[in-house]
Amino acid sequence: MFDLKGFGDQLLAGTMVTIELALASLVVGLCLAILAATARLSDNWFARNIALAYTSVIRGIPELLTVLIIYFGSATAIMAVARLFGYDEYIEISPFVAGVIALGLTFGAYASEVFRGAIIAIPKGQREAGLTIGMSPLKIFWRITLPQVWRLALPGLGNLFLVLLKDTALISVVGLHDLMRKTTEAVSYSKEPFLFYSAAAFIYLALTILTMVFIHFMEKRNSRWGDK
Amino acid sequence: MDFNVIIQYFPRLLEGAMTTLELVVVSGLIGSLLALPLGLARHSHRPWLYALPYAYIFFFRGTPLLVQIFLVYYGLAQFEFVRESALWPYLREPYWCAIIAFSLNTAAYTAEILRGALGNVPRGEIEAAKTIGMRRVMLYRRIMLPRAFGMIMPAYGNEVILMLKSSALASTITLLDLTGTARTIIARTYTPIEIFLAAGFIYLMLSLIIIQFFRFLEKRSNRHLVSTR
Numbered sequence: 001m002f003d004l005k006g007f008g009d010q011l012l013a014g015t016m017v018t019i020e021l022a023l024a025s026l027v028v029g030l031c032l033a034i035l036a037a038t039a040r041l042s043d044n045w046f047a048r049n050i051a052l053a054y055t056s057v058i059r060g061i062p063e064l065l066t067v068l069i070i071y072f073g074s075a076t077a078i079m080a081v082a083r084l085f086g087y088d089e090y091i092e093i094s095p096f097v098a099g100v101i102a103l104g105l106t107f108g109a110y111a112s113e114v115f116r117g118a119i120i121a122i123p124k125g126q127r128e129a130g131l132t133i134g135m136s137p138l139k140i141f142w143r144i145t146l147p148q149v150w151r152l153a154l155p156g157l158g159n160l161f162l163v164l165l166k167d168t169a170l171i172s173v174v175g176l177h178d179l180m181r182k183t184t185e186a187v188s189y190s191k192e193p194f195l196f197y198s199a200a201a202f203i204y205l206a207l208t209i210l211t212m213v214f215i216h217f218m219e220k221r222n223s224r225w226g227d228k
Numbered sequence: 229m230d231f232n233v234i235i236q237y238f239p240r241l242l243e244g245a246m247t248t249l250e251l252v253v254v255s256g257l258i259g260s261l262l263a264l265p266l267g268l269a270r271h272s273h274r275p276w277l278y279a280l281p282y283a284y285i286f287f288f289r290g291t292p293l294l295v296q297i298f299l300v301y302y303g304l305a306q307f308e309f310v311r312e313s314a315l316w317p318y319l320r321e322p323y324w325c326a327i328i329a330f331s332l333n334t335a336a337y338t339a340e341i342l343r344g345a346l347g348n349v350p351r352g353e354i355e356a357a358k359t360i361g362m363r364r365v366m367l368y369r370r371i372m373l374p375r376a377f378g379m380i381m382p383a384y385g386n387e388v389i390l391m392l393k394s395s396a397l398a399s400t401i402t403l404l405d406l407t408g409t410a411r412t413i414i415a416r417t418y419t420p421i422e423i424f425l426a427a428g429f430i431y432l433m434l435s436l437i438i439i440q441f442f443r444f445l446e447k448r449s450n451r452h453l454v455s456t457r
Contacts, residue, residue, distance in 0.1 A: 162290075204292055
């Protein structure tokens with residue numbers, strides 16, 4: 001499709017890794033966000049404060065630092081646990097896994113606030129109605145709250161996904177062969193940094209535009225029923 | 229956990245934190261100076277006036293900051309005329325490259341915030357100003373901008389926090405900011421958890437200070453809205 005002095009294929013391969021990383025982190029992040037949001041709204045003091053600490057700490061430290069802590073820290077932590085069981089070998093986690101955890105944690109922390117706002121916005125009467133007809137709290141969450149939360153949370157989540165997409169570039173720092181890393185490799189062979197970093201910038205821009213189109217489509221589809 | 233390492237290297241981490249703060253303050257100031265004309269032009273309805281700022285803002289908000297930093301630090305050096313220009317002594321320094329990239333980046337985000345605020349100035353106030361015969365320039369200087377500044381404070385505070393966090397990327401071009409310092413210490417001691425957590429703690433404290441500072445600014449710029457104490 002585009003040649004770029006023979007590095008076009010490499011850049012495309014990197015782009016695929018970037019997309020995979022972003023989607024995997026999105027899934028992990030959404031699960032964490034729903035968990036954290038329900039914990040923030042629960043009656044359990046302990047759950048509430050754990051979730052609060054999680055969201056405030058992650059939102060207060062740089063994403064790059066989160067990535068570094070997960071990548072270098074979790075290997076050390078796993079090795080310490082493994083040593084308890086008598087396993088002394090050197091353990092390393094892959095940059096991809098570290099990236100999914102770090103970006104998922106970051107996305108989850110911000111998205112939990114979006115979900116919390118959306119859950120609060122759902123009238124209390126619906127919950128009570130569910131209870132009255134004998135639904136269990138889990139069923140109420142699944143059948144009544146969650147389907148409506150999607151619609152309210154979608155614009156906020158869309159913005160966060162755009163941020164996540166750009167943050168994937170950070171994982172190249174710990175050695176994942178994503179678009180950013182492939183670009184840096186191309187630069188070191190070709191000695192044409194401006195050309196390749198501009199190319200990378202435009203690929204990221206294209207991904208951003210694609211995402212925006214998709215979000216727009218989803219929002220339209222989502223508001224085909226409901227108020228307005 | 230080895231707390232001695234943290235205590236031993238804490239002063240050096242604080243030195244790194246000073247560099248981080250310097251980066252944020254300098255590029256924040258340059259960025260907001262750039263954002264003012266950008267935001268005003270973006271607010272306009274004339275295509276020839278808003279098209280360029282629109283493209284600028286879209287590019288800087290749609291690409292990763294890391295790419296932008298590398299474009300400035302590595303990319304510019306590709307051109308002969310840049311290396312021969314009078315600016316080269318600055319453009320080859322990682323410090324100034326980081327400042328340039330951060331300033332351009334935050335200018336885009338701030339301009340977008342400013343545009344939003346300008347669009348939200350109540351219609352009645354603008355009409356009132358026009359009715360008493362204010363010219364365009366005076367309308368902006370006396371009504372639109374002061375009102376917009378009051379409105380953007382919370383959003384701008386968030387932007388500064390985001391900038392504080394993005395400033396960690398300066399460490400990727402060998403700058404010894406807080407993250408960069410932490411990474412060099414770890415290269416020597418190999419205690420990633422302790423030192424990174426200490427650095428994270430300092431970042432948290434810095435963002436708390438910034439939040440407080442902007443709460444204060446917000447109160448100050450909106451003091452006319454408080455009628456009774």
